[in-house]
Amino acid sequence: MNRRLIIPPLAALAAGALVFGPGAGQAATRAQTLRIFDKPVSMKVTHADGSIETSTLQNNKQLPPPKPGDTLDVNSRDYRGTHARHSKRSIGSTHLRCVFGTGEPTCESHVAIGGSMLIFTGNPGKLTNGTGIYEGATGRIISSKELADNASDIVARITLRG
Numbered sequence: 001m002n003r004r005l006i007i008p009p010l011a012a013l014a015a016g017a018l019v020f021g022p023g024a025g026q027a028a029t030r031a032q033t034l035r036i037f038d039k040p041v042s043m044k045v046t047h048a049d050g051s052i053e054t055s056t057l058q059n060n061k062q063l064p065p066p067k068p069g070d071t072l073d074v075n076s077r078d079y080r081g082t083h084a085r086h087s088k089r090s091i092g093s094t095h096l097r098c099v100f101g102t103g104e105p106t107c108e109s110h111v112a113i114g115g116s117m118l119i120f121t122g123n124p125g126k127l128t129n130g131t132g133i134y135e136g137a138t139g140r141i142i143s144s145k146e147l148a149d150n151a152s153d154i155v156a157r158i159t160l161r162g
Helices: 003-015
Strands: 028-045 052-057 071-080 092-099 106-114 115-120 125-133 137-144 152-160
Touching: none
Parallel strands: none
Antiparallel strands: 028 052, 028 071, 028 152, 071 092, 092 106, 106 115, 115 125, 125 137, 137 152
């Protein structure tokens, strides 16, 4: 699969790993710059005819570029930091779904971190919804750097509301 087709949506996905937010007991509004290393573990393209092609971290199968009517699902693990220096353990999980039509795909990512969830839409990714400590938060992707194996280094600016 051509990485240029999935990396912009992955930026929205990775920015969701926002565990750098304040604890549940902190009530002040705070802006934070987040640095996330996003590592996909599986991808699936569901074609308009219902056929499915998958790729995992283990088989590293090259997927065909999505066509109009196709849906792309990507599951990732997110780590604090960058590809060069990041936490050993993942801090969250993300699911990205992009529906392809004519023009840019429509993408949405769901990020689970502890008992909280974030939802990002569009490209560049914009935080559109959240639960738990991310309820009422706003933010956007500032930059996304494409890496090998469909991974990404993401920088996001998020404002948390207490």
